[in-house]
Amino acid sequence: MKVQLTKLAHARSGDKGDTANVGVIALREGFYPLLVREVTEARVKEHFKGIVKGDVERFELPNLGALNFLLHESLDGGGTVSLMTDAQGKTFSTALLRMYIEISDDESSKLGLT
Amino acid sequence: MFGMKQKIRVAAGQGFWGDLPDAPVRQIEGGPIDYLMLDYLAEVTMSIMQKQKTRDRAAGYARDFVPLMKRILPTCVERNIKVTANAGGVNVKACAAAVREVARELGLAGKLKIGIVTGDDILDRIDELISRGIELHNMDTGEPLSTVRDRIQSANAYLGAAPIVEALAQGAQVIITGRVTDTGLTLGPLIHEFGWANDDWDRLAAGTIAGHIIECGAQCSGGNCQYEWQSIPDLANVGFPIAEASADATFVITKHDGTGGRVNVPSVTEQLLYEMGDPHEYITPDCVADFTTIHLGDDGPDRVRVFGIKGRPATDSLKVSISYSAGFKAVGTLVYAWPHAYAKAKMADKILRARLDRLGLRFDQILTEFVGANATHGLLAGAPPPDLAEVQLRVGVRGNDRAAIERFTKEIAPLILTGPPAVTGFAGGRPKVEEIVAYWPALIPKAEIQSLVEIIEV
Numbered sequence: 106m107k108v109q110l111t112k113l114a115h116a117r118s119g120d121k122g123d124t125a126n127v128g129v130i131a132l133r134e135g136f137y138p139l140l141v142r143e144v145t146e147a148r149v150k151e152h153f154k155g156i157v158k159g160d161v162e163r164f165e166l167p168n169l170g171a172l173n174f175l176l177h178e179s180l181d182g183g184g185t186v187s188l189m190t191d192a193q194g195k196t197f198s199t200a201l202l203r204m205y206i207e208i209s210d211d212e213s214s215k216l217g218l219t
Numbered sequence: 220m221f222g223m224k225q226k227i228r229v230a231a232g233q234g235f236w237g238d239l240p241d242a243p244v245r246q247i248e249g250g251p252i253d254y255l256m257l258d259y260l261a262e263v264t265m266s267i268m269q270k271q272k273t274r275d276r277a278a279g280y281a282r283d284f285v286p287l288m289k290r291i292l293p294t295c296v297e298r299n300i301k302v303t304a305n306a307g308g309v310n311v312k313a314c315a316a317a318v319r320e321v322a323r324e325l326g327l328a329g330k331l332k333i334g335i336v337t338g339d340d341i342l343d344r345i346d347e348l349i350s351r352g353i354e355l356h357n358m359d360t361g362e363p364l365s366t367v368r369d370r371i372q373s374a375n376a377y378l379g380a381a382p383i384v385e386a387l388a389q390g391a392q393v394i395i396t397g398r399v400t401d402t403g404l405t406l407g408p409l410i411h412e413f414g415w416a417n418d419d420w421d422r423l424a425a426g427t428i429a430g431h432i433i434e435c436g437a438q439c440s441g442g443n444c445q446y447e448w449q450s451i452p453d454l455a456n457v458g459f460p461i462a463e464a465s466a467d468a469t470f471v472i473t474k475h476d477g478t479g480g481r482v483n484v485p486s487v488t489e490q491l492l493y494e495m496g497d498p499h500e501y502i503t504p505d506c507v508a509d510f511t512t513i514h515l516g517d518d519g520p521d522r523v524r525v526f527g528i529k530g531r532p533a534t535d536s537l538k539v540s541i542s543y544s545a546g547f548k549a550v551g552t553l554v555y556a557w558p559h560a561y562a563k564a565k566m567a568d569k570i571l572r573a574r575l576d577r578l579g580l581r582f583d584q585i586l587t588e589f590v591g592a593n594a595t596h597g598l599l600a601g602a603p604p605p606d607l608a609e610v611q612l613r614v615g616v617r618g619n620d621r622a623a624i625e626r627f628t629k630e631i632a633p634l635i636l637t638g639p640p641a642v643t644g645f646a647g648g649r650p651k652v653e654e655i656v657a658y659w660p661a662l663i664p665k666a667e668i669q670s671l672v673e674i675i676e677v
Contacts, residue, residue, distance in 0.1 A: 115445040115485060119494035122359055122660070128492020130485065132446075156597050164498050166511050168527075169488050173495050181586060185263050186657050188548060188586040188615030196595040198445065203599050 106213055107205045114140060116198035123183035124159075124175050125194030127201045131170040135216055140172055141165060143206040149174055152204050174201070223466065227412045229254040229405050229429070230461045234436025236264050236281050242436065242459045247291050247300060249475035252461060254408045255295070257304035258401045258434050259284070265398065266542030266656040268308035269342075269373035279310030280317075288393070289321040295392065296330050302393045303383055303404040309373060311337050311397045315675060318393060322677040331677050334391025336382040338670035339398040341539065341663070342374045348667070355539060355661035364661065370544040372656060376663055377538045379504025380426075381417070382670040383407025389674045398540065400503055405430030405462060413466040424508035424530025425468035427501070431508075432472055432490050432525070433460040439472060439490035440521075441480030446489065453479025458521075469526040471518050482521040500531075502538075504665075507531040536662040545657035546583070547624045550615040551631035552590075554644030561592050561603045563639035564612040570638050571614060574630055582618040582627075589613070611644065617655065624652050 110129070113136045118127040129144065131137040150161040159177030166173060180194055181187040191197070213219050230252040232243030236259040246255055259281040272279030284306035295302060307314040315335045322331060341348070345364070348355065355364040364371075375398035384407050386394045396404075406426035409415065415422045432439050440460045441451045458478025464470040472487050474480060491510065495501075498510035507530060514527035555563040568587045575585070588594040590611035592603035603610070616627045628650045635642050 115489065117443070117445065117489040117493050121494060121496060122658070126492070126495050128489070128495060130446075130488050130492065152599070154598070156599070166492075166498050168511055168513055169491065169515070171488060171492060173492055173498055175496065181584065182657075184658055185655055186545060186548075186617070188550060188584060188617055190588055190590065190594045190613065195443075200596045200599050203596065 106210060106219070107207055108213065108218060110144070110202040110204045110206065112218065114202060116202055118194050118196070118198035120180060120183055120194040123180050124177045125179045125197045127174045127176065127197050129172045129174065129201060134170055137167065137170040139206070139208065139216070144172060144204070148204070149176070149201065152201065153179070223414070224253070224412060226463055226465055227254070227409060228252045228461050228463050229256050229408055229433070231256050231258070231433035231436050231459050233257045233259060234434065234438060235259070235261055238436050240283065243287055244290055245478070246459055246461070246475070247294050249458070249478060252300060255300055255302045256404045256433065257284070257302065257306060258404060260305045260308065260398060262540055262658045263542070263656060265309060265373045265375055265540060268310070269542070272310050277310070277313050280308040280314035281306040284314065285317045285321060288318050289325065292322055292327060293325055296327055301387070301408065303407060304394070305396045305399045305404060307335070307395045307397045309340060309375070309397065311335055311395055315395050318395065319675060319677050328677050331392040332390050333675050333677065334386030334389065334394035335673040335675065336378065336386060336394065336396035336399060336670060337673070338382070338668060339375045339378050341376055341668070342371070345371060345374055348663070353663060353667065355541065355663065358660040358662065364541065364659065367543040367659065372542045372544060374539060374541040376668045377504060377540065378668070378670045379403045380407035380410055381505070382672050384410045385672045386674065387411040389672070391674055401434035402427045402430030402503055403505065405433060406505055409464050415468070418532070420506050420530035420532055421528060422468035423506040425470065425528040426464065427503050427506060427508045427530070428510070428513060428525065428528055429462040429464055429470050431501070432487060433462050435490060435493060436460070437480055438493065439487055440474050440482045441486060444481070444486045444489055446485035451481045455479060468528065469524065471522050471524050473522045482523055484515045484517060484523055487515055487523045487525070502534060504533060504537050506533050535665050537665055537668055539661045539663045541659040541661060542656050543659055545655045546617060546619040547621050547652055548615060548617040548655055549624050549628050549650045549652045550613060551628065551650040552611055552613045552644060553631065553634060553642055554609055554611045555639065556609045556641040556643070557606065560607045560610040561589060563641065564589050564610040567612050567634050567638045567642070568614060571630060571634060575627065578626060580623045580626055581620070582616040582623060584617040586615045587613070621652065628652060
């Protein structure tokens with residue numbers, strides 16, 4: 106079955122120059138391994154196609170049940186240069202949570218998702 | 220240490236220059252605190268202040284800090300609450316003089332000392348530094364600073380906690396700084412109170428992370444919090460955060476009783492991840508903090524315990540924030556109403572671009588967004604529903620040719636009488652041309668920067 110990340114995580118995003126960062130936090134401890142397995146750099150890069158022009162980097166924070174993504178070249182130059190409404194990348198958090206991941210029925214019932 | 224306090228409460232009163240004006244007052248009046256920490260400086264703030272100083276030698280700092288001090292100084296003196304604030308911007312001494320003036324008006328002469336921290340401003344030293352081979356390469360692009368030399372507006376090294384500790388040791392009650400790191404404003408008081416050594420990396424990292432959590436004000440206590448946001452109580456009366464630190468470098472994030480908002484593990488976790496780079500190395504002038512060692516635990520209602528933090532030695536450089544003039548921009552908007560609001564806005568954009576083309580105007584960038592359809596999430600938002608009540612067309616242009624940007628601003632309002640129907644939202648008049656002040660991050664060897672601490676008596 107397909108599950109949207111909004112069911113598995115909350116998030117906060119911010120900026121550093123032309124790079125947006127998105128911290129994705131598991132809503133329950135049991136969801137974290139699923140995030141690590143499914144929400145990869147490649148998947149996130151694909152998700153933000155046409156929006157993120159540079160690389161996507163991912164860092165793991167198991168202590169917080171969180172992943173941190175750096176989305177390079179995604180803010181039209183960033184800060185004061187950018188013409189974007191969201192020049193500081195503050196809404197990239199929920200944009201990432203639009204992503205769907207595929208999990209087996211077995212796993213979803215184990216995690217209490219069905 | 221005899222007489223050392225068991226717990227020190229550092230309260231955050233401003234998350235940025237322009238945050239809720241009454242928040243610092245409520246931190247003072249809402250319950251016991253030892254320090255009030257006020258972070259005023261964002262990257263762009265320094266260049267704004269530099270411009271103000273160019274026009275008026277007495278300006279160039281966070282002016283609202285002075286009336287704030289007028290309101291709270293009597294209570295601070297009475298209860299021995301100390302204030303750390305990077306409100307001094309690019310004119311720390313003028314800011315301190317203004318605060319001394321209001322303190323005297325309040326009859327506080329002889330009752331407090333003001334600490335002034337400078338040494339961060341390197342604007343006058345740029346050529347000398349470059350001539351000695353310190354090229355201040357852009358940390359993101361690698362370009363040498365000479366590329367933009369003639370357009371520089373401000374240049375400041377980020378100082379750490381050390382000068383704040385020094386000022387406190389000399390008895391300052393209000394410490395006004397220029398470009399000191401946000402985290403240094405919290406770490407300084409903890410080093411001073413607990414006597415942490417300057418190579419006690421774990422404790423310095425813990426104090427740094429305490430600073431990081433509270434530096435954005437209510438953003439860790441319920442503001443901008445996604446986790447169960449609908450149920451966060453009374454944000455109208457949101458409590459700003461307090462870091463309640465112990466000598467062993469564990470601390471609790473909390474807020475005053477009777478305030479709104481919420482402090483829990485999810486709210487603090489969200490703030491920890493805000494503007495994060497590589498979590499293994501959060502680099503400050505004071506230490507390198509490792510965010511993958513942070514542990515959070517519930518400690519009762521609106522209390523989160525933070526512990527287990529590890530740090531590493533500080534690097535031998537300081538970050539420098541340089542601002543420079545980088546052309547001009549303008550953004551124009553119009554609102555299109557149902558029916559077919561999105562289609563109308565799209566057509567208006569097409570017409571506008573054709574006219575800009577015909578005028579032969581050249582821009583480095585033209586960006587069109589349709590607010591209500593895709594301005595925040597772009598393609599991820601999918602096709603907008605056909606019956607949107609309204610869509611705002613938002614077109615921005617950027618370039619070095621001011622005249623071209625100026626000409627663009629005259630093409631927005633005419634679309635009302637010469638484009639698709641059911642259009643409004645032009646009451647603000649012509650868009651304004653803005654100078655772009657861009658930001659140039661660089662590193663400088665620590666040995667090049669000497670912070671200065673001066674104490675003045677009121």
